[in-house]
Amino acid sequence: GNSVTQMEGPVTLSEEAFLTINCTYTATGYPSLFWYVQYPGEGLQLLLKATKADDKGSNKGFEATYRKETTSFHLEKGSVQVSDSAVYFCALSRGNTPLVFGKGTRLSVIA
Amino acid sequence: DGGITQSPKYLFRKEGQNVTLSCEQNLNHDAMYWYRQDPGQGLRLIYYSQIVNDFQKGDIAEGYSVSREKKESFPLTVTSAQKNPTAFYLCASSTRLAGGFYEQYFGPGTRLTVT
Numbered sequence: 001g002n003s004v005t006q007m008e009g010p011v012t013l014s015e016e017a018f019l020t021i022n023c024t025y026t027a028t029g030y031p032s033l034f035w036y037v038q039y040p041g042e043g044l045q046l047l048l049k050a051t052k053a054d055d056k057g058s059n060k061g062f063e064a065t066y067r068k069e070t071t072s073f074h075l076e077k078g079s080v081q082v083s084d085s086a087v088y089f090c091a092l093s094r095g096n097t098p099l100v101f102g103k104g105t106r107l108s109v110i111a
Numbered sequence: 112d113g114g115i116t117q118s119p120k121y122l123f124r125k126e127g128q129n130v131t132l133s134c135e136q137n138l139n140h141d142a143m144y145w146y147r148q149d150p151g152q153g154l155r156l157i158y159y160s161q162i163v164n165d166f167q168k169g170d171i172a173e174g175y176s177v178s179r180e181k182k183e184s185f186p187l188t189v190t191s192a193q194k195n196p197t198a199f200y201l202c203a204s205s206t207r208l209a210g211g212f213y214e215q216y217f218g219p220g221t222r223l224t225v226t
Contacts, residue, residue: 032212043117043201043217044154051212089153096161096205096213098144098169103153 002027006090006102013080013109021075021105023064023090031092033057033066033073034099038087047075047088080109113138115218117202122223124196132187132221134202143185144203144215147171154201160185189223196225 007022025031032051036044048057050066050073057064062077073090090102115136124130136143142161146154156169160179174193179185185204189196199222205215 034215036217041220041222043115043219044203046214046216049214051210093213093215096142096207098156098159099203099215101154 002031002092002094002100004090004092004100004102006088006105009087009104009106011105011107013107015082015109015111016079017109019075019077019080019084019107021088021090021107023073023075023102025071025073025090025092027071027092027094027100029094030068031094033064034091034093035062035064035073035075036089036091036101038089038104040086044089080107082109082111085109115202115204115216117200117218117221120219120221122221124223124225126225127191128225129191130189130196130223130225132189132200132202132223134185134187134218136183136185136202136204136218138204138206138216139182140204140206140216141182142205142213143179144205145169145175145177145185145187146201146203148199148201148220157187157200189225196223198223 003026034049035047037047048059050057053068055066087104091099144159145157158177160166176188202218
């Protein structure tokens with residue numbers, strides 16, 4: 001079946017450090033891939049998405065590239081801020097089926 | 112403002128009582144979903160509905176029930192049969208976008224505490 005594996009957290013970084021959160025997936029065919037962010041006590045917000053191989057999703061300085069050859073969709077940001085502290089979820093979907101989520105990675109950014 | 116509303120934000124119940132969590136969307140989305148999130152855990156799918164008057168069980172449907180009588184509403188009832196109901200409950204909806212793929216949007220969540 002479809003599944004998503006993302007790196008375990010927590011990840012603690014200093015402000016302005018480079019961020020990578022790894023995400024790999026298993027799926028038949030060509031899923032759509034997503035990164036969601038969850039701030040404390042809130043719902044999930046869609047951060048970025050990619051719908052086909054080699055697509056790069058980007059938003060708020062975050063980027064992720066859909067790599068079919070490595071079945072990966074790693075999240076990166078060149079310079080994190082304290083306000084980026086949150087839990088990040090990688091997810092995939094096939095058509096209108098429910099999203100399949102990774103377990104989430106908690107990021108803490110220290111000033 | 113279009114979006115998904117969940118009410119209330121915090122809900123407290125005594126053990127043995129059924130409780131219904133509200134989820135309303137004015138996005139005109141066909142599909143709606145309920146997820147459960149436990150501390151430090153990912154999201155687990157409880158139920159979903161792709162069209163009015165139809166719904167399917169997710170991975171952890173036992174002890175829960177839903178209805179989908181209107182497109183904009185998808186209430187979740189946590190019954191007394193649910194062994195560990197205390198959790199954060201998230202509602203979502205999705206629609207088909209140009210290019211044929213779907214995006215899912217989430218409500219702010221309801222934190223249920225059962226004692």
